Amino acid sequence: MSLHGKTIVVTGGTSGIGEACAREFVARGANVVMASIQRAEGEALEAELAAVGRAKFIPCDVSDESQVQALFQGAKAAFGRVDAIHCNAGAWDKGTAEEFNEAIWNKVMGVNVKGAMLTAKHGVPALRESGGGVFLATTSVAAHIGFPQHAVYCASKAALEALLRCLATDYAGLIRVVGISPGTIRTPMLAATCQGWDKPVEQLYAEVAEKIPVRRLGEPEDVAKAAAFLLSDDASYINGTILTLDGGTLALPPW
Numbered sequence: 077m078s079l080h081g082k083t084i085v086v087t088g089g090t091s092g093i094g095e096a097c098a099r100e101f102v103a104r105g106a107n108v109v110m111a112s113i114q115r116a117e118g119e120a121l122e123a124e125l126a127a128v129g130r131a132k133f134i135p136c137d138v139s140d141e142s143q144v145q146a147l148f149q150g151a152k153a154a155f156g157r158v159d160a161i162h163c164n165a166g167a168w169d170k171g172t173a174e175e176f177n178e179a180i181w182n183k184v185m186g187v188n189v190k191g192a193m194l195t196a197k198h199g200v201p202a203l204r205e206s207g208g209g210v211f212l213a214t215t216s217v218a219a220h221i222g223f224p225q226h227a228v229y230c231a232s233k234a235a236l237e238a239l240l241r242c243l244a245t246d247y248a249g250l251i252r253v254v255g256i257s258p259g260t261i262r263t264p265m266l267a268a269t270c271q272g273w274d275k276p277v278e279q280l281y282a283e284v285a286e287k288i289p290v291r292r293l294g295e296p297e298d299v300a301k302a303a304a305f306l307l308s309d310d311a312s313y314i315n316g317t318i319l320t321l322d323g324g325t326l327a328l329p330p331w
């Protein structure tokens with residue numbers, strides 16, 4: 077599962093799952109570029125990781141094409157090549173159809189779907205220049221579950237999974253395209269989804285954990301270890317596959 081010497085671009089690499097992935101990849105000897113809209117967090121993480129390995133933060137809004145283009149130019153300028161992309165940046169919002177507005181659509185679809193398409197558009201040429209590589213995206217079990225009041229988020233993740241299958245066939249032989257579909261992972265995004273309930277977040281987490289077959293929430297490091305495997309050459313025959321990482325949630329019978 078070596079990532080030694082590979083240059084990996086992680087979008088949303090400064091919080092939650094993406095941050096854990098950046099830490100894991102650096103620990104395994106990769107050159108890691110973290111990209112996100114969190115400038116302060118990114119600069120702090122770069123300083124911390126650059127002390128133990130090779131890491132660079134590049135500010136980037138993945139829904140803005142010129143910034144995504146600049147991201148890959150910056151990654152090549154920093155490390156000379158791009159071997160893998162972890163398309164992980166994600167945005168979340170909730171509301172019923174009657175509460176829907178363009179701002180919610182543009183934020184959630186703009187990051188989760190358009191952002192992924194732009195990451196592929198500008199990432200694929202960078203991978204081709206390196207002779208090929210891996211494109212990994214963080215999808216969600218939300219692609220397959222109708223979470224109450226989450227129509228736009230769920231639709232965005234279903235669209236992302238469809239996009240991955242198409243990329244896997246379009247670039248087969250050059251780029252391996254894979255996904256990780258997490259269940260309930262303890263991150264700032266999960267905490268945000270728990271705001272506004274009549275219970276403290278930790279109590280909600282405990283109640284949710286009881287409903288997950290393995291009786292715990294997922295940790296960002298659980299995702300990072302799986303991501304490291306999927307990006308490594310040990311996964312060289314895995315293409316077009318989306319790995320569910322949910323402690324058995326989707327396997328649970330509905331009664």
Ligand SMILES: NC(=O)c1ccc[n+]([C@@H]2O[C@H](COP(=O)([O-])OP(=O)(O)OC[C@H]3O[C@@H](n4cnc5c(N)ncnc54)[C@H](O)[C@@H]3O)[C@@H](O)[C@H]2O)c1
Nearest residue numbers: 088091092093112113137138165166216258260261263265
């Ligand atoms: N936490 C969960 O339970 C869970 C479950 C399934 C899937 N996911 C997915 O995992 C991914 C990471 O989420 P997380 O839970 O770590 O949340 P998080 O909020 O901790 O991290 C989200 C990251 O995306 C970045 N981001 C948001 N908008 C961006 C934009 N316009 N351009 C660039 N970066 C942007 C943020 O800066 C942050 O670094 C997301 O795609 C999310 O949908 C999370």
